[in-house]
Amino acid sequence: QMQLVEYGGGVVQPGGSLSLSCAASAFTLSSYGMHWVRQAPGKGLEWVAFIEYDGRTKDCADSVKGRFIISRDSSRNILYLQMNSLTTEDTAVYFCARGRGPPPHQFFDFWGQGTLVTVSS
Amino acid sequence: DIQMTQSPSTLSASVGDRVTITCRASQSISDWLAWYQQKPGKAPILLIYRASNLASGVPSRFSGSGSGTEFTLTISSLQTDDFATYYCQQFDSYSHTFGQGTKLEIK
Numbered sequence: 001q002m003q004l005v006e007y008g009g010g011v012v013q014p015g016g017s018l019s020l021s022c023a024a025s026a027f028t029l030s031s032y033g034m035h036w037v038r039q040a041p042g043k044g045l046e047w048v049a050f051i052e053y054d055g056r057t058k059d060c061a062d063s064v065k066g067r068f069i070i071s072r073d074s075s076r077n078i079l080y081l082q083m084n085s086l087t088t089e090d091t092a093v094y095f096c097a098r099g100r101g102p103p104p105h106q107f108f109d110f111w112g113q114g115t116l117v118t119v120s121s
Numbered sequence: 122d123i124q125m126t127q128s129p130s131t132l133s134a135s136v137g138d139r140v141t142i143t144c145r146a147s148q149s150i151s152d153w154l155a156w157y158q159q160k161p162g163k164a165p166i167l168l169i170y171r172a173s174n175l176a177s178g179v180p181s182r183f184s185g186s187g188s189g190t191e192f193t194l195t196i197s198s199l200q201t202d203d204f205a206t207y208y209c210q211q212f213d214s215y216s217h218t219f220g221q222g223t224k225l226e227i228k
Binding site: 035044045046047050059061062095100101103104105106107108109110111112113114 | 122153155157159163164165166167170171176208210212213214215216217218219220221222
C-alpha cells in the first residue's frame with residue numbers, strides 16, 4: 001500500500017536546526033516531483049519546497065529561502081528537508097506530498113500524515 | 122507571487138444542500154488549479170485538479186469549474202462526511218499558493 005511517512009519533527013530552540021525525513025513505500029520517489037508543505041497551528045497551507053523527479057531542479061518559498069534545503073536519497077527512497085536558522089514562524093506541521101504533472105504545474109495527489117515542528121525557547 | 126482568495130471563509134449548510142465555494146486568483150492561471158479537502162488532524166486529500174478533473178476515488182457529487190482567475194468547487198448534495206475545510210491551490214507557478222481555506226460547518 002502506498003505510503004508517505006514523515007519523521008524527525010520535535011521541539012527546537014530559535015536559531016536551531018532540524019532535519020525532516022519522508023519515507024516512501026510502494027512507489028519510487030525518484031519518479032515524481034516531491035514537495036514539502038507546512039501548516040502552522042490553526043492556519044492554512046503553505047508550500048515550502050520542491051525537488052524535481054531527477055533532482056536537478058529545486059525551488060523553495062521566499063519565506064525559507066537560504067535556510068531550508070530539500071534533497072532526496074534515491075537509494076533509500078527518502079525525501080529530506082534540512083531546516084536551519086529556525087524561527088518561531090516556522091512552527092508548523094510539515095507534510096511531504098507527491099507532485100503530478102510537468103513542473104512547475106504540479107498538484108499534490110498524495111500526502112503524508114505530517115510531522116510537527118515546534119520552535120520555542 | 123500569485124494570491125488566491127477564497128470565499129466564503131466559513132459556510133454553514135445542511136445535509137443534502139448544494140454548496141459552492143469560490144476561489145479567485147490575482148492573475149490568470151489558466152486551469153492550473155486544484156481543490157483539497159482537509160479534516161482536523163489529517164492530511165489534505167486531492168479532490169479536483171486542472172480546475173475540473175475529478176481525482177481518483179472522489180465522489181461524483183464534487184465538481185469544479187472555471188478558468189483564468191475565477192473558479193468554483195460545488196458539492197451537489199452535502200453528506201455528513203463532507204463537513205471539513207476546503208482549500209484551492211494554484212499550480213501555475215512554483216509558488217504553489219493556497220487559498221486561505223473555507224470551513225464547511227453543519228447548520
